[in-house]
Amino acid sequence: MEFTLIIPEIIVFLTATAILILDLILQQEKQKKLLGFAAEAGVILAIAQLVRMFALGQQASSWGLLTIDTFGHVIKIILLVSTGLVILLSVDYFKTIISRKGEYYCLILFSVVGMMFMVSADNFISFFLSLQLTSIPLYILSGIDKNDARSNEAAYKYLMLGMLASVVMLYGMTFIYGFTAAANFEGIARQLTSLDLHENPILLIAMIFIFAGFAFKVAAVPFHFWVPDTYEGAPTPVTSFLATAPKVAGFAALIRLLTIAFSPLIAQWRTLFIILSILSMSVGNIVALSQTNIKRMLGFSSVAHVGYILMAFAIADQMAVSAAIFYLMIYGIVNIGTFAVIASVMRGEDHQIQGLAGLSKRSPLMSLSVAVFMISMIGIPPTPGFWGKFNLFASVVNGGMTWLAVIGIINSIISVYYYINVLRYVYGDQEIGNQQDKQARRPADPAADGLNNIPCLMRLAVVISLALTIIIATYPQPFIELAKAAAVALKTGLWL
Amino acid sequence: MIPLTYYLIFSAMLFCIGVYGVLARRNSIMILVSIELMLNAVNINLVAFSAYLRGDDPIGQMFSLFAIAVGAGEIGVGLAIILNLYRLRNTINIDQIDFLKW
Amino acid sequence: MIQQYLHAYSYIAIFALVGLLYVVVVLTVSRLLAPHRPSKEKSHPYECGLVPVGEPWGQLNIRYYVFALLFVLFDVETVFMYPWAVVFRDMGWSAFLEMFSFIVIIALGLIYAWKKNVLRWV
Numbered sequence: 001m002e003f004t005l006i007i008p009e010i011i012v013f014l015t016a017t018a019i020l021i022l023d024l025i026l027q028q029e030k031q032k033k034l035l036g037f038a039a040e041a042g043v044i045l046a047i048a049q050l051v052r053m054f055a056l057g058q059q060a061s062s063w064g065l066l067t068i069d070t071f072g073h074v075i076k077i078i079l080l081v082s083t084g085l086v087i088l089l090s091v092d093y094f095k096t097i098i099s100r101k102g103e104y105y106c107l108i109l110f111s112v113v114g115m116m117f118m119v120s121a122d123n124f125i126s127f128f129l130s131l132q133l134t135s136i137p138l139y140i141l142s143g144i145d146k147n148d149a150r151s152n153e154a155a156y157k158y159l160m161l162g163m164l165a166s167v168v169m170l171y172g173m174t175f176i177y178g179f180t181a182a183a184n185f186e187g188i189a190r191q192l193t194s195l196d197l198h199e200n201p202i203l204l205i206a207m208i209f210i211f212a213g214f215a216f217k218v219a220a221v222p223f224h225f226w227v228p229d230t231y232e233g234a235p236t237p238v239t240s241f242l243a244t245a246p247k248v249a250g251f252a253a254l255i256r257l258l259t260i261a262f263s264p265l266i267a268q269w270r271t272l273f274i275i276l277s278i279l280s281m282s283v284g285n286i287v288a289l290s291q292t293n294i295k296r297m298l299g300f301s302s303v304a305h306v307g308y309i310l311m312a313f314a315i316a317d318q319m320a321v322s323a324a325i326f327y328l329m330i331y332g333i334v335n336i337g338t339f340a341v342i343a344s345v346m347r348g349e350d351h352q353i354q355g356l357a358g359l360s361k362r363s364p365l366m367s368l369s370v371a372v373f374m375i376s377m378i379g380i381p382p383t384p385g386f387w388g389k390f391n392l393f394a395s396v397v398n399g400g401m402t403w404l405a406v407i408g409i410i411n412s413i414i415s416v417y418y419y420i421n422v423l424r425y426v427y428g429d430q431e432i433g434n435q436q437d438k439q440a441r442r443p444a445d446p447a448a449d450g451l452n453n454i455p456c457l458m459r460l461a462v463v464i465s466l467a468l469t470i471i472i473a474t475y476p477q478p479f480i481e482l483a484k485a486a487a488v489a490l491k492t493g494l495w496l
Numbered sequence: 497m498i499p500l501t502y503y504l505i506f507s508a509m510l511f512c513i514g515v516y517g518v519l520a521r522r523n524s525i526m527i528l529v530s531i532e533l534m535l536n537a538v539n540i541n542l543v544a545f546s547a548y549l550r551g552d553d554p555i556g557q558m559f560s561l562f563a564i565a566v567g568a569g570e571i572g573v574g575l576a577i578i579l580n581l582y583r584l585r586n587t588i589n590i591d592q593i594d595f596l597k598w
Numbered sequence: 599m600i601q602q603y604l605h606a607y608s609y610i611a612i613f614a615l616v617g618l619l620y621v622v623v624v625l626t627v628s629r630l631l632a633p634h635r636p637s638k639e640k641s642h643p644y645e646c647g648l649v650p651v652g653e654p655w656g657q658l659n660i661r662y663y664v665f666a667l668l669f670v671l672f673d674v675e676t677v678f679m680y681p682w683a684v685v686f687r688d689m690g691w692s693a694f695l696e697m698f699s700f701i702v703i704i705a706l707g708l709i710y711a712w713k714k715n716v717l718r719w720v
Contacts, residue, residue: 017706024713100714125559132566136573143577149584153595155577160527160590163570164518167534170563171511174538174556178545183555229596498603561677568674572667579663 005061005068008046008053008076009116015042016109023102032101036091039105043084043112050077060491065126065184067256070489072120074325074482075252079119081468082244082332083112085461089340090237092455093347097145097235104144108241111137115249122260124173124183127253128166131217134246135162142234142242154233161216161226169213175206176261185261189493192264204268210257211272218250220310221279224303228291231299232351239295240339243302244332251309251328255321258313259492266316266494273313274404281307281411288418294342294353297418298335301377304415305331308392308408315399318495322487323391326480330376330388330472337465338373341366344458359426363454367426369466374419376469379412384472391480503544511537524578524588528571535567664716668708675704 003010019035026032050073060069087108098104114133121127139162143155177183179200180191216223231239262269284304291297309331312324345366346355360367376385389412396405472479510533517530539560546556582588643650678700686693711717 017703020706020710024710125555125562128559129562129566132570136570139573139577143580146580147584150595152577152580152584153593156524156581156593157596159574159577160524163528163531163574164534166570167514167531167538170538171534171541174541174545177556177559178541178549181549181553183559233596498606502603558681561681565674565677568670572671575663575667579660 005063008049011046016106047080065123066120067122071486074486075119085336086241088461107137119252122185141238150233154230158230165213165216172206172209188261218247221283228296228299232295236343263493277310285414295351320395322484323395326483327388330384333468334376340461344454356425387476500548507537507540
C-alpha cells in the first residue's frame with residue numbers, strides 16, 4: 001500500500017473535511033472568509049505536491065484501482081489550477097448570497113477529489129465511483145443559492161439528465177464486463193483482442209451507451225441540452241467551475257478509456273467521434289449566434305470547443321491526444337477568466353450581453369481582459385487559443401482527415417461573429433438603450449453598481465487568468481511539451 | 497439452471513420500462529422512481545454476469561454493491577433538490593419548470 | 599433447457615397454489631362458523647383502539663423526509679459491512695482501519711447535520 005502516491009488527493013480531501021469542522025467552530029459571519037482561504041491553501045499545497053511528483057518523473061505505477069502516472073499529474077495540475085481560480089472568485093461573490101459557506105467550499109473540494117480520482121481510474125468500478133463523487137456535488141453546487149428559483153431549476157435539470165446519463169453509462173459498462181469478464185481497462189483490452197468481438201452488435205451498443213454518458217458529462221451534441229439552462233441559472237463562479245474542471249476530467253478519463261480499454265476497437269469508435277465532433281462544433285457555434293444572454297452564449301461556445309477537442313479522438317494518435325490536452329489547458333484558463341470578468345462586472349444582473357455596454361470606459365482592466373479572452377477563444381494569433389487550435393488542426397491534417405480540419409476552420413470563422421459581438425458592446429461608444437432603460441437595469445445591490453469597487457480577490461482571479469493567458473501566448477513551447485509528456489506517459493497499445 | 501439470457505432479457509425489459517417512465521411521466525418523483533428502476537436493471541445485469549462468468553467472478557457483485565450505495569446517495573440529493581423546487585415554485589411537474597427557456 | 603427452467607418454476611407454482619387454497623379455505627371456514635352480529639363500532643377501521651381521525655389518504659408531514667433520507671443513506675452504508683465482516687478475520691488490522699475511516703467520514707457528515715440543527719423537529 002503506497003499511500004504516498006495519492007497524497008494530493010488526500011490533501012484536498014482533508015482540507016474539505018477540515019473546512020466542514022472549521023465551519024462548525026467559527027461562529028461569526030465575518031470569520032467565514034477564512035474558509036475560502038483554507039480551501040485555497042489546500043489546493044495550492046496539493047498543486048505543490050503534484051509538481052514535485054511530476055518533477056520526480058516516476059514510472060507509472062498501479063495502486064489498487066488507480067494508475068498514477070505523468071498523464072494524471074499534468075491533468076490534475078490543470079484541474080487544481082482552475083479550481084484555485086474558482087475559489088478565489090467565490091470568496092467575495094458569495095459574501096452575501098449563501099449562508100452556509102462551509103458547504104460550498106467543501107462541495108467544490110469533494111468534487112475535485114472525485115475528478116482527480118477519475119483521471120487516475122483504470123477500472124470501471126473506481127471510474128464510476130469517482131464520476132459520481134464528481135457529479136453529485138456539482139448538482140448541489142448549481143443549486144447552491146437555495147432561494148433563487150433559477151439556480152434551483154438549473155440544479156434540477158442538471159440532476160435529472162445527469163442521473164439518466166450515469167445510469168445509461170453504467171448499463172453499457174455491465175455489458176462490457178459481461179463480455180470480457182474484466183473491469184480493469186488493461187484486462188478489457190486484452191480480452192477484446194483475444195475474443196475477436198469486432199462485429200458484435202451488442203458490444204457496439206454497449207460502447208455507444210458509455211460514450212453517451214461521457215458526451216453528457218463533457219456536453220457534446222446531442223447530449224448538451226442541460227448546458228445553456230444550467231450555465232445560465234447557476235451562480236457565475238459555479239458556472240465557471242462547471243464549464244472547465246468536469247470537462248477536463250471527463251476528457252482525461254475518456255482518453256484513458258479509449259486509448260487503453262477500447263484500443264482494439266479503434267475502427268469502431270473513430271466514426272462515432274467524427275459524428276459527435278462535427279455535430280458539436282456546428283450546433284454549438286450556430287446556436288451561439290442567436291444568444292442574447294452572455295452565459296448562455298458561453299455555454300454554446302463551450303459546446304463548440306468540445307467539438308474541436310473531439311476531433312482529436314477521430315484521429316487518436318499521440319500527436320492528436322497531446323494537442324487535445326494542450327487545448328484543454330488553454331480552454332480552462334480562458335473560460336475561467338471570462339467567467340471571472342462576468343462575475344465581477346455583472347453581479348446581480350440578468351447577464352444580458354448589453355449589460356457590458358461601455359465597459360471600456362468604466363474599467364480598462366476588465367475590458368482588456370475580455371478582449372484578450374474573446375480573441376483567444378476565436379483563435380487569432382498570437383493568443384494561446386491560436387496555438388491550441390493550430391496544434392489541433394495540424395494533428396488532424398497529419399492524421400489524414402483534412403476535410404475534418406476544414407470543417408473545424410469554417411466553424412472557427414462562424415464563431416468570430418459572436419465573440420466580436422461581445423467586444424462591440426464592450427468597446428463601442430454607443431450606449432445601448434436610453435437612460436430609462438439603464439435605470440431599470442440598475443441592480444439593487446450597491447456593491448454590484450460601482451465597478452470601481454470590484455473586490456480585490458475577484459480582480460486577482462481575472463489578473464491571474466490574464467497573466468497565464470499571456471504567458472502561454474508568448475512561451476507556448478513548455479506547455480506543449482507538458483501536454484506531450486502527458487500523452488507519452490499513457491500505457492496504450494495505440495502508439496507504443 | 498436458468499440460462500443467462502433470461503436474466504439479460506429481464507433486465508433489458510426493466511431498463512426499457514425505466515426509459516419509458518422517464519420519457520412519459522411528468523411528475524418529478526415518478527421520473528426519479530423510473531431512474532431507480534433503470535439502476536436496478538443494471539444491478540441485475542451485474543449480478544447475473546458475475547454468477548455466470550468463469551469461476552463466479554466476484555467483481556460484478558462488488559460493483560453492484562457500490563452502484564446501490566451511490567444510487568441511494570444520488571436519489572437523496574435528487575429528492576432534496578425537488579423538495580426545494582416545490583418550496584419555491586409549488587409544482588414538481590416538469591412541464592411547468594420553465595423559467596429558463598430550453 | 600427450457601424444460602429445466604419450467605421445472606424450477608413448478609415448485610413456485612405449487613407453492614402459490616397451496617397458498618391461495620389455504621386463504622380460500624380459511625376464509626370460507628371462518629364465514630361458516632363465525633357468528634355474524636355487525637354494529638357501528640365494529641365496522642370502524644382498527645387504529646390501536648382509538649376512534650380514527652381524518653382521511654385514510656392523509657399526507658405525511660414533510661419533516662419526516664429528512665429522517666427517511668438519513669435512514670436510507672445509513673441503511674445502504676451497511677451494505678459494505680457485510681462483505682467486510684466476511685473477510686475481516688483474514689485481513690486483520692488493515693481491514694479494521696479502512697472500515698474505521700469509512701465510518702468516521704460518515705459520522706462527520708452526521709455530526710455536521712446535527713450541529714446545523716437539521717435533525718431538530720421544528
